[in-house]
Amino acid sequence: MGSAMMEKPQKTQEEQQSSTQMAAPDGGWGWVVVGSLFVSSALVFGLIRCLGVFFVEFVQYFGESAQAVSWITSIGLAMQQLMSPIGTAASNVYGTRPVVMMGGFLSGLGFILASQATSLLHLYLTMGFISGLGWALVFTPTVASVMQYFTMRRSLAIGLGFTGVGLASFAFSPLFQYLVEVYAWRGALLVLGGLSFNMIACGALIRPLGKPKVVLKTENLTKLNKCSSLLSRIFECFELSLLSHRGFLTYAVAITFFNAGYFIPYIHLVAHSRHIGFTEYQAAFVISVTGVADIVGRVASGWFSDLGKIRMPHMLVVWTGLLGLSLMLIPVAVVYSGLIVISVVYGFCAGAMTPLAFAVLPEIVGIGRVLGALGLLQLIESVGGLLGAPLSGWLKDCTGSYTVSFIAAGSFLVLGMLVTMSLPYFWSCTAPPLPSPSKRKSQDGSIEDGLLKQTLSLNSVPENLCPLDDTPYLDKELEK
Amino acid sequence: SEYLLLLTQAKELPAQARRLCKINDGSLHAQLLEDLHLSETTPSPQSDPVITTRKVVSKGQNQVTIEELAILKPQTIELSCYLTDIPNNPPYLTGYWTKDGKGIVNSEETVNRTNEQYILKKTFDILAKDLGNYSCIFKEIQTQVTFVLDVPVIKDKRDKPIVSYTGDSVVLACKLKQTPNTWNWYKANNTEKGLINVTANPLNYKIFIHGNETKLTVLNLTEEDSGKYICSAEFDIKPSESYIELKVLSYIEPLKPFIAIVLEVIVLVTLIFLWEKCNKPQNDNISAGENELCSEQISKLTRDDSNGVENNTARQRKLEH
Numbered sequence: 001m002g003s004a005m006m007e008k009p010q011k012t013q014e015e016q017q018s019s020t021q022m023a024a025p026d027g028g029w030g031w032v033v034v035g036s037l038f039v040s041s042a043l044v045f046g047l048i049r050c051l052g053v054f055f056v057e058f059v060q061y062f063g064e065s066a067q068a069v070s071w072i073t074s075i076g077l078a079m080q081q082l083m084s085p086i087g088t089a090a091s092n093v094y095g096t097r098p099v100v101m102m103g104g105f106l107s108g109l110g111f112i113l114a115s116q117a118t119s120l121l122h123l124y125l126t127m128g129f130i131s132g133l134g135w136a137l138v139f140t141p142t143v144a145s146v147m148q149y150f151t152m153r154r155s156l157a158i159g160l161g162f163t164g165v166g167l168a169s170f171a172f173s174p175l176f177q178y179l180v181e182v183y184a185w186r187g188a189l190l191v192l193g194g195l196s197f198n199m200i201a202c203g204a205l206i207r208p209l210g211k212p213k214v215v216l217k218t219e220n221l222t223k224l225n226k227c228s229s230l231l232s233r234i235f236e237c238f239e240l241s242l243l244s245h246r247g248f249l250t251y252a253v254a255i256t257f258f259n260a261g262y263f264i265p266y267i268h269l270v271a272h273s274r275h276i277g278f279t280e281y282q283a284a285f286v287i288s289v290t291g292v293a294d295i296v297g298r299v300a301s302g303w304f305s306d307l308g309k310i311r312m313p314h315m316l317v318v319w320t321g322l323l324g325l326s327l328m329l330i331p332v333a334v335v336y337s338g339l340i341v342i343s344v345v346y347g348f349c350a351g352a353m354t355p356l357a358f359a360v361l362p363e364i365v366g367i368g369r370v371l372g373a374l375g376l377l378q379l380i381e382s383v384g385g386l387l388g389a390p391l392s393g394w395l396k397d398c399t400g401s402y403t404v405s406f407i408a409a410g411s412f413l414v415l416g417m418l419v420t421m422s423l424p425y426f427w428s429c430t431a432p433p434l435p436s437p438s439k440r441k442s443q444d445g446s447i448e449d450g451l452l453k454q455t456l457s458l459n460s461v462p463e464n465l466c467p468l469d470d471t472p473y474l475d476k477e478l479e480k
Numbered sequence: 481s482e483y484l485l486l487l488t489q490a491k492e493l494p495a496q497a498r499r500l501c502k503i504n505d506g507s508l509h510a511q512l513l514e515d516l517h518l519s520e521t522t523p524s525p526q527s528d529p530v531i532t533t534r535k536v537v538s539k540g541q542n543q544v545t546i547e548e549l550a551i552l553k554p555q556t557i558e559l560s561c562y563l564t565d566i567p568n569n570p571p572y573l574t575g576y577w578t579k580d581g582k583g584i585v586n587s588e589e590t591v592n593r594t595n596e597q598y599i600l601k602k603t604f605d606i607l608a609k610d611l612g613n614y615s616c617i618f619k620e621i622q623t624q625v626t627f628v629l630d631v632p633v634i635k636d637k638r639d640k641p642i643v644s645y646t647g648d649s650v651v652l653a654c655k656l657k658q659t660p661n662t663w664n665w666y667k668a669n670n671t672e673k674g675l676i677n678v679t680a681n682p683l684n685y686k687i688f689i690h691g692n693e694t695k696l697t698v699l700n701l702t703e704e705d706s707g708k709y710i711c712s713a714e715f716d717i718k719p720s721e722s723y724i725e726l727k728v729l730s731y732i733e734p735l736k737p738f739i740a741i742v743l744e745v746i747v748l749v750t751l752i753f754l755w756e757k758c759n760k761p762q763n764d765n766i767s768a769g770e771n772e773l774c775s776e777q778i779s780k781l782t783r784d785d786s787n788g789v790e791n792n793t794a795r796q797r798k799l800e801h
Contacts, residue, residue: 060651101749115734184643187734194741201748207756 029207030149030157033142036202037161040100040142043199044080044107044135046168047192048073053176057185062120069120072127079132081382084140088375089237091141095212097203100145103137104199106130111193115186127189131196138199140378143358144371145206152306154362159302159355166295166351170288213371239372247364247424248373252380254419255357258320259384261412262353264392264405265290265327265346272402278336289340290347297351305356312360313426319356320417323349327410331403364423388412531603533558534627539565541621550632550658553716554607561616561625563591563598574619575600580612591618608718631715632658634722641725646701652724654711655693661714663687663694668708668723701728 051073058069090099110131117123143158150157179188213236235241242248269290273283305315326346333339358374365373392405420426532555536547549557561575570593577587591598600616606629615626634654644650654663665687666673676696678685686697698705706728713720 063651181640182643183729183734184645186645186648187643187729190734190738191741194738194745197742197745198748201745201752204749204752 025209026150026152030146032205033146033149033207034157034161036205037142037146037158038164040138040164040199040202041162042164042168042172043196043202044139045165046172047196048076049165049169050172050176053173053180054185054188057180058120058123061185064120072120072123075124075128076132076135078382078386079129080135080139081378081385083133083136084378085238085372085375087137087140088144088239088371089234090137091144091371092213092237092239093233095208096141096145097206097208099141100138100203100206101200102203103134103139103141104197104201104203106134106137107199108134108193108196110134111189111196115189115193134196134199136378138203140374141371142202142206144374147358147362147367147370148209151367155305155312155355155359156299156302158358159298159300159351162298162354163295166291166298169291213368237372239369239376242365242369242373242376245365248376250419250423251361251364252377254416254423255377255381256384257412257416257419258353258357259381260388260391261324261327261409261416262350262388263385264388264409265330265350268392268396268402268405269330269343272330272406273339275402276334278339282336286339286343290343290350293344293347294351297348298354300348301352302355302359305359311429312356312363313420313423316353316356316360317417317420319349319353320413320420323353324410324413324417327413328407330406331401384412531556531558533560535560535562536625536627537562537564538623538625539563541566541623543623543625545625546628547625548628548630551606551611551629551715551717552631552658552660554605556603556605557629558601558603559614559616559627560599560601561618563600563618563621563623564596566598566621569593569596570620573598573621575616576619577602578615578617606717611718631718631720632656632713634711634713634720638724641727643727643729644701646703646728646730648701649697649699650701650726652696652698652709652711652726653693654713654722654724656713656720657692659692660720661716663689664712664714664719665694665696666710666712668710673710698726703728703730 055066055069055072058064058072059066062069087099087103107130110126110129110133113130114123114126117126143161146157146161147154176188176192179191183191270283270287273286274280278286301315301319305312310318323346326342326349330339330342330346333342361373361377362370388409392402392408395405395408396402398404534547534549534557536545538545538561551557563573566573572593573591575589575591575598577584587602589600591600598618600618602616604610604614611629611631613626613628615624617624634656642650642652652665665676665685667676668674676685676687678687684699686699688695688697694711696709696711706726708723708725710721710723
């Protein structure tokens, strides 16, 4: 922060203001924010993963089909992704902290209202819409904040933060089961609402590093009339200029493909294991092993990519390629030990991909625009998620086994990998050109050269100096 | 001879004619005709003509096999034990039957070997009191086959009670593979069973019966509705029962952990904000608090860095209006 202060007199007033706020502490309070991300991702995606316990109760109480009940999660997840740009836009205006706190409140409120539901529609509206909106307001800005706080150890920080999802899945399953047994689903939802309120505390922990970006800009634009400043504000808030950014669009397409293939094994692995003849416990063990490999992969990949030996886009390509391959090999494993090995590889690669998918974003769009980029990316990649699962289900119904859907998932990932290779500056082994205000690409500095990166991170100013935008969000909510 | 001729003629007459003869002629003739009629028909057996048979094949010695039979109505059943693959192939074996562990008198039989098989059969008349475990036991080779004769058992019982709340409604369900004559629901109060009558209490109970499953809906729950509910599947021979336990809670129960967690969140958030404000003087420009108590001067100095929500929104408002 001190060196950032020194740069003040050399820059324009706007840059001045933002540079003082922009320098990432890379440690210190940053780790507290990582902890906040840990708890938030646990309470958002870990919670979503364990909602299956409630669905059995809903089916029995409301007399609806399992498919009708599963719409609750679908709506919640869709809201979380579609409303992400609103979350990031609000963060651009008001700062991350109040947005995350409001999001935590909304998530809890949704569940509390859901405990009073008398029909499935009420559940759609409360657990789906309200909580989904709350999750959108919590998750993306929190990831953005972590990215803001770290430059050197960004991937590791994000990887560590996301381990919350895996660990929460382990802890929440028996907890939810117990809550439902003691309090029935109404009481359990009420308690869950209270638990979700903890995200308000997580939001409180995110100390802002600077003023929100839009506030900075409006401070300098007092002369323009209200109309155009409102439009330009919306434009700035949502970072719509990214839609003409070739690197961003390429990456968005790649992420959409990743999303289409990524979740399929989560949905189908158990069914596939049972289908080829393993018992319930064997199938559950496969999932557990995959989950553990996932957690290890996140941390390991985050730590390794921060070492700077290989450029982040290259690492991303490696992991997604391996992931695609392992997905296509899953149907080949007919022996139990073979399935375990392939599942471990799949889990590790899936986890390894997660922090990278987020951390590579600043390199593409610049740390200044990362907040808006994350929001837009989430919105665009939701298409992949919404298409992927039903497509694989349909393929299974058509062909009678999961082989084709796994191969399709793997090919989506390979396709995404190929698209990633067409990113600007992908094929250069050296660091991308030094950032200048006009260029909008790869500003965070390459990771190959540790030294270079350090100087770059201190001196380079992303075109839009926006402290809040620094957080790279990878729309991967691989937590799902 | 005249009498005899009359008899033979009577035999060939159709049934109606015989009856006419019976009325118009002398009673003696009528009597004879009746006796003839009776002696011509073959006597039907006293028991139900349909006998169910169940056969179990047991291979080798030292085997214990268990077979479950669902009995819906009183019937005669023939149980057979077929033994094969007996080492040394003795020429005969001794077998006997037991019911519920106690030997049945006079059931011991010598079974001769026929085509490498030993067959032991016995017919039982089963009424409600006769339901139980019937075993055929072969002494020499310690082989036993047990037939469990019982009404169909209602499976998938929840060992945990069903929980619900006052004012809410709950659905209790029972299901069987076979369809009983009807279903009945009882509420158990200590040792007594009270039949649940929907017509007497239409506001509180609804019973839905559809073949092999039944659902009892209890509306407007109160705490007195807690307890054991028994669903009874009525069969000809005996009813089959299963119980479900219901627990009705008041809304205060889950509120306790909820309020505890909310309090914890409030305490955490307050602590976080307080700590931040009081640490402000030590941090140069990083985090901002607006509390004048802690850092008046620093907030003036760090106009750029102030990150307090209120400051931002306040400035925004200032700029725009």
